Amino acid sequence: MSWNQKHLLDIESLSAEEIAAVLDTAREFKAVGERAIKKVPALQGKTIVNFFVEPSTRTRVSFELSAKRLSADIINFAADASSFQKGESLKDTARNLEALNADVIIIRHKAPGAPHFLARFLDSHVINAGDGAHEHPTQALLDIFTIREKKTHIKGLNVTILGDILYSRVARSNIWALRKLGANVTLCGPSTLVPRVFEEMGCRVTYNLDEALAGADVINLLRIQHERQRKTMFPGIGEYTRHFGLTRARLALTKPDAIIMHPGPINRGVEIESELADGNRAVILEQVTNGIAVRMAALYLVNGGSNDSL
Amino acid sequence: MPDKRPVLKSIDLSRAWRRVGHEIAEAHPTSDRIILVGIQRGGVALSKQLGKTLADIYGHEIKTGSVEPGLHRDDLSNRAMSKLLPTELPKDIAGQIVILVDDVFYTGRTVRASIDALLGFGRPRCIQLAALIDRGHRELPIRADYIGKNLPTHPEERVEVHTTEEGVPQSVIIQSP
Incomplete structure (x- = not known):
């Protein structure tokens, strides 16, 4: 297998083969999650720290469950309860976590x-x-995993990412993975949130x-x-919904079997019509389920030794 | 340049594997509880072929499946994570006679991991082991119930089994370092 990375820091530095290695591994972990006994001993005895310096519930819970399923x-370790407020630096805090003999540190931080x-x-x-706003690699991997499961392949698919691209680490990681x-x-949203510079990443940018x-x-x-928005980037929620909200009428423009994805949390009635979010084209909850399989795969793969020792 | 040499002829191998089928049938007068489970990856094709032999003897189809030992290995920290292949079991294995099938029986660690993986799915009546090649050098107190060929080897050698797509054994190759 082609995975030979010690860390999972971003999608940008992964090869297409390494992305495929994660997806293939995740497929087997998804099957584990469907068994009566959902736990395997692969990472028995390993210590993992969820080091969240920025609030998050769903990603943290997903990693937590993934780690537990791997034993x-x-x-x-949440920042609001920590010594950051007492003035400790990120480096010192991380070293303290490592001094607990942590094998893996999962970090969320507001600084790219x-x-x-x-x-x-x-x-x-x-x-x-x-x-x-830099990257969120496991979110992109679970998005790609979900697409591949539904469409069987990625190459040649038309994927439209809609909304706040500028401030979105999910968008950046997805763009890297999809292009590789x-x-x-195709990127679309208010021009203030979808700058043309994304064309350099090989994307089509449109405001229509x-x-x-x-x-x-x-x-x-x-x-x-x-x-993440320091100043107002568009006139208002109502206007955003009018121009960029996904409705049933607009969905008719896509291919008839197009799927609707959302990394959550969704704002019903803003970026998506409430009924669409619950409809049969939406795979939003499957993304959540797949997130566990993909994060199990990431934890499993980074914990491996070197390929040379095989 | 590693030295590769074939050690057994395809006719001897396929006959030995058929004999293993007959030994299983001899040990189990009725077949209704037998499930053949191939250990990924080398045992899977062989288990299908063994199933055909048993189907001829018993007169009806024998269930087969596969098990991935990768997540249950005891050396996970020391090596790159292996590619995971599907664990597919025919139905509830509780109360069934599960016969694990592997191509090369060596340290016993893969068999141990496979047994662990199986037990996550239920409590079989018993688990047995059938292997085409027993190359010795056990590191755990595990033995096989049915063996095709015994093959004396050095621990530093690699043993590869090649089969047809249907799982008919074709050749065994010993590779010296």
Whole structure:
């Protein structure tokens, strides 16, 4: 198998073969999750730290469950309860976590590159659970896993990512992964949130939703990230919904079997009509289920030794 | 340049594997509880072929499946994680006679991991082991119930079994370091 990485820091530095290795491994872990006994001993005796310096519930819970299904011990370390408020640096805190003999540190941080920074001086394996607006690799991998499960392949698919691209680490990780695997990526949203510079990543950028949806196989909706926007980037929620909200009428422009994805949490009636979110085209809850399988695969793969020792 | 040499002829191998089928039938007068489970990857095709032999003897189809030992290995930290292949079992294995099938029986560690993996699915009446090649050098107190060929080897050698797509054994190759 082609996986030979000590950490999972971003999608940008992975090869198409390495992405495929994660997806193939995740497929077997999904089968484990469907058994009566959902636990395997693969990471027995390993200690994993969920180091979340930015609030998150679903990603943290997903990693926690993934670690438990692999029989690892996992502890949660949330920043609000920690010594950051007492002035400790990120480096010192991470070293303290490693001094607990942590084998893996899963980090979420508002600063882009924080996981890469830790990986430079820690002996532990580091997994990026979202660093600012930079990357969120496991989210992209679970999105790709879900697409591949529904469409059987990625190459040549028309994937439209809709919404707040500028502030979205999910968008960046997805774009890297989709482009490496040969999908056609269209980005759409308010021009303030979808700068043309994304064309350099090989994407098509359009501000016309109808154009973005025409012939799409996959629509990935992103939430408007109020918390990351320092100033108002568009006139208002109502206007956003009018121009960029996904409705049944607009869905008719896509391919008839197009799927609707959303990394959550969804804002019903804003980026998506409430009924669509519950409809048979939406795979939003399957993404959550697949997230556990993909995160199990990531934890399993980074814990492996070197391929040379085989 | 590693030295590769074939050691057994295909006719001897396929006859030995058929004989294993007859030994299983001899040990189990009735077949209704037998499930053949191939250990990924080398045992899976062989288990299908063994199933055909048993179907001829018993007069009806024998259930087969596969088990992936990878997640239950005891050396996971020391090596790159192996590619995981499907565990597919025909039905509830509780109360059944599960016969594990592997191509090369060596340290016993893969068999141990496979037994662990199986027990996660239920409590079989018993688990037996059939292997085409027994190359010795056990590291655990595990033995096989049915053996095709005994093959003396050095621990540093590698033993490869090649079969047809249907699982008919074709050749055994010993590779010296």
